[in-house]
Amino acid sequence: MRRILIVGAGQSGLQLALTLRAHDYDVTLMSAKTPDEIRGGWVTSTQCMFADSLSIERKHGLNLWDDVAPAAGGQGVSMPGPDGERALNWLGKWEAGPAQSIDQRVKMSTWLELLEDRGGNVIIHGVTTADLNSLARMYDLVIVAAGKGELVQLFDRDPSRSPFSKPQRALSVSYVHGTESRPETPGAVDVWVNLVPGIGEHISIPGYTLSGPCQILYVSGIPGGPLDVFSDRPAADEQFRRHLELFKQYLPWEYERYRNAEITDSKGVLTGGYAPVVRHPVGELPSGGLVLGMADVVVANDPVSGQGANNAAKCAESYLASILEHGDKPFDREWMQTTFDTYWEYAQHVTRLTNTMLVPPPEHIQKILGVAQTNQKVANRFANGFNNPPDMADWFFEPDKAEAYLTSVA
Ligand SMILES: Cc1cc2nc3c(=O)[nH]c(=O)nc-3n(C[C@H](O)[C@H](O)[C@H](O)COP(=O)(O)OP(=O)(O)OC[C@H]3O[C@@H](n4cnc5c(N)ncnc54)[C@H](O)[C@@H]3O)c2cc1C
CATH class of the missing domain: 3.30.9.40 (D-Amino Acid Oxidase; Chain A, domain 2)
Structure with missing residues (x-):
């Protein structure tokens, strides 16, 4: 049985841990906090999740609040x-x-308990690079899902994909x-x-x-x-x-x-507030061991577009597929890079959408927002773009595509 260590009890770390357990992987998750500490702590997000992300949770039986949570139409x-x-x-x-939107204090504390119930090893410990250095050799794969915590320093910023160096909000x-x-x-x-x-x-x-x-x-x-x-x-x-x-x-x-x-x-x-950033996905430990970054560790967008928890769910689902497909082969640097690149095929659109929202809207976007006032199709397509950001590339970002779309629905 392959042994996988995941650091971080957030949307991505817990979702991946729970879904790997369902495939009988030997999963250890290290969390800085106990379920009670998470429940009794500060809120961490507004965590609004859209239909496609919720359907991933439903597919894995992790949708524990559908009967009680408000459903925003x-x-x-x-x-x-x-x-x-x-x-x-x-x-x-x-x-x-x-x-x-389920308060992450509610969701993560419950999922952490669920992971233990389903046979995952849960270790309560704030992990340092030194810990990872000695732990990594005991696992086939180490994934860092520690959000915006200090472990991000293991992963270099990718300036070509990170236009901002300061918080924008x-x-x-x-x-x-x-x-x-x-x-x-x-x-x-x-x-x-x-x-x-x-x-x-x-x-x-x-x-x-x-x-x-x-x-x-x-x-x-x-x-x-x-x-x-x-x-x-x-x-x-x-x-x-x-x-x-x-x-x-x-x-x-x-x-x-x-x-x-x-x-x-x-x-x-x-x-x-934090600066939006995309990082290189493979971190190298002082021992030479490699670790793979997941979700906010590697792609942290400003929350203005409400995408981070959605990204975390989609990243965990994409990494799950890459792990399952890889079977018994070694999780080497090439596999880690390819695993991230597969996720980036999707995440690049989210980063583009979010970064577009952080600067004054160009004329064609002002026009789209204005037309949506009287055209329900445009209003719906804009809203649906937050559930499915790749769709925005077909009509939203560039003036000529926007004009062609607006003409087609006029
Ligand atoms: C104000 C605000 C509003 C937001 N609103 C939305 C929204 O509406 N919709 C949306 O989709 N996204 C939203 N987000 C973003 C979303 O919350 C995050 O992107 C998402 O939670 C990231 O998931 P993750 O698994 O990468 O990391 P996290 O959820 O941050 O989880 C990381 C976990 O790792 C733990 N950890 C950190 N360091 C260590 C360590 N060294 N050892 C052990 N554990 C460690 C942390 O305690 C935490 O439990 C918002 C964010 C903010 C700040």
């Missing part, structure tokens, strides 16, 4: 105009199925209970993206947390701008109070929805 877009009224306000429907998140639904779509459950030109974004995501269904409020500010006011890491209530103040000023329709809401728990907030 579409992705709305609003943008304030100069008079404070909404210049854009439309809803694209996800044709492949609804999206879902200052992030702040509040999990709340008690949000009103939108007056224009009463009772509907949707993700809503608010674009505030030159200032940043607010995305509103129906989620499921420790205390049940909730609303997750994501604010992404251009550094130094008016939404970048959380660097002092305020306590949860104060953070939400500041979010409300910002909404009152920039997004009054969102303020009306949130004004009577309350924070879910004292750890239901986060602040931060």
